[in-house]
Amino acid sequence: MKKILSLLVALVLMLGCIAVAEVNFVDEGYNYEIAENTEGKEVRIAVLMVNNNPFWVDVESGAKAIQETMKKYNCTVDIQTIEDFDAQQFADAIDNCIIMEYDAICTVGVSDAIIPAVDRATEAGIKVYTFNSDTSEECSRIAFHGQDLYGAGELAGETLAQLIGGEGKVAVITGLFSVPAHELRRTGGLASLEKYEGIEIVGETECHDSGDEAYTQVKDFLTANPDLKGIYQTAGGQLGVIEAIKDMGMEGQVQYVCFDFMDEIVDALYDGIVGATIGQDPFGQGADPVIFAYNAVITGEDAITGNEWTKMDVVTPDNVAEYYPR
Numbered sequence: 001m002k003k004i005l006s007l008l009v010a011l012v013l014m015l016g017c018i019a020v021a022e023v024n025f026v027d028e029g030y031n032y033e034i035a036e037n038t039e040g041k042e043v044r045i046a047v048l049m050v051n052n053n054p055f056w057v058d059v060e061s062g063a064k065a066i067q068e069t070m071k072k073y074n075c076t077v078d079i080q081t082i083e084d085f086d087a088q089q090f091a092d093a094i095d096n097c098i099i100m101e102y103d104a105i106c107t108v109g110v111s112d113a114i115i116p117a118v119d120r121a122t123e124a125g126i127k128v129y130t131f132n133s134d135t136s137e138e139c140s141r142i143a144f145h146g147q148d149l150y151g152a153g154e155l156a157g158e159t160l161a162q163l164i165g166g167e168g169k170v171a172v173i174t175g176l177f178s179v180p181a182h183e184l185r186r187t188g189g190l191a192s193l194e195k196y197e198g199i200e201i202v203g204e205t206e207c208h209d210s211g212d213e214a215y216t217q218v219k220d221f222l223t224a225n226p227d228l229k230g231i232y233q234t235a236g237g238q239l240g241v242i243e244a245i246k247d248m249g250m251e252g253q254v255q256y257v258c259f260d261f262m263d264e265i266v267d268a269l270y271d272g273i274v275g276a277t278i279g280q281d282p283f284g285q286g287a288d289p290v291i292f293a294y295n296a297v298i299t300g301e302d303a304i305t306g307n308e309w310t311k312m313d314v315v316t317p318d319n320v321a322e323y324y325p326r
Helices: 002-014 055-073 087-099 112-123 149-163 180-193 211-224 238-247 263-270 282-299
Strands: 043-050 075-082 104-108 127-131 143-146 167-174 198-206 228-233 255-259 276-278 306-309
Touching: 043 055, 043 087, 043 282, 055 075, 055 282, 075 087, 087 104, 087 112, 104 112, 104 282, 112 127, 127 282, 143 282, 149 180, 149 228, 149 255, 149 276, 167 180, 167 211, 180 198, 198 211, 211 228, 211 238, 228 238, 238 255, 238 263
Parallel strands: 043 075, 043 104, 104 127, 127 143, 143 306, 167 198, 167 228, 228 255, 255 276
Antiparallel strands: none
8 A cells, every 4th residue: 555655646747736836946055046145235034923832942943053154145034933823923913024124024814814914014015924733814915934834734635545546534633723724734634535435524624723722632532543544734833633643552553744844753654654745945945035025125036925835745654764763
């Protein structure tokens, strides 16, 4: 089955069903070239990001790395972390950036509720980029940088379907139904899973990216459905799912598909608890939008517009050693 999965994933990518960004690593160690600031222009960029689960540690490391790098380009990068996907806090932070007259703002597109603030920033002459999650409705941001979220959901759903042989009960755990990124992954995953007549979705819950909540939800799902075959998780809280599967003694009986490559997930891949996990380049999400914004300010050209997808690596117990050798 795992060999079939590997062939399937390769075929999906070969057919171009999933858009992957074409990027080249440059001398600075980032995915994109940084323009020279030949006139020594002072540039100020604000980065607004979430910090509510371990995934964001890697995003923040990318933001902090580019923050240090940009000093030699006469560019100041200010990072503000917000504990949760609170649209009002993000909107207030954007409005504060307008008052402080930043040249650009890079923000997680946590909700459509931030659109008025994004539009106010654009009207004030500030370049705005979203990353990780984009608003579902159109706004005046220049570009979104992150995973092809719906496509990632489709890939995850198809991956899980193959792991369980196209039949059985499946539970879905999302982060928040109100976050566009999570919804795109959820609906994309369901679109793939629902193609199989033999697959039954026994429930969908939101864990608010909390490992503790996810732990309880998995135990509830397994108690109500001892024949559960699969779990698909769209966002944070993965460590709770891993612990619940172990505590319930369901290793090898329940196939679990999730996202990201935290150490605990890699360990669970080696242990066979995670059936597959899909990446989204969190370091690049933290660093790349700053490069887009800085280059646009320096050159006067918006070279990156629309959707700029990150790469999506599918890591399984079969290939984890290729990505994270021990």
